Amino acid sequence: KENLCLYGHPNEAWEVALPAEEVPSELPEPALGINFARDGMNKKDWLSLVAVHSDCWLLSVAFYFGARLNRNERYVVLAYVFAQLELQLFFF
Numbered sequence: 001k002e003n004l005c006l007y008g009h010p011n012e013a014w015e016v017a018l019p020a021e022e023v024p025s026e027l028p029e030p031a032l033g034i035n036f037a038r039d040g041m042n043k044k045d046w047l048s049l050v051a052v053h054s055d056c057w058l059l060s061v062a063f064y065f066g067a068r069l070n071r072n073e074r075y076v077v078l079a080y081v082f083a084q085l086e087l088q089l090f091f092f
Contacts, residue, residue, distance in 0.1 A: 006053055008061075014054065055085070 007015045038046050062081050066074045 006050060
């Protein structure tokens with residue numbers, strides 16, 4: 001099977017596709033290989049793994065763009081991100 005990546009788009013849609021030849025320098029690279037473990041795992045565990053990959057990528061994007069902010073702006077953005085993560089953990 002091909003080495004697939006999970007991509008997040010600005011319109012909040014997700015796409016599973018082959019890795020790009022070159023990732024634009026303004027974005028962190030997505031995690032590779034979300035499909036490698038798929039055949040050896042049950043569906044729920046695999047979807048949890050995909051969710052971890054997507055959360056990690058979103059956090060890397062937030063920290064990447066947060067580096068350009070001042071201290072107060074970083075605090076506001078990261079407080080929002082961590083509040084969202086706590087909300088997600090509440091439902092699991």
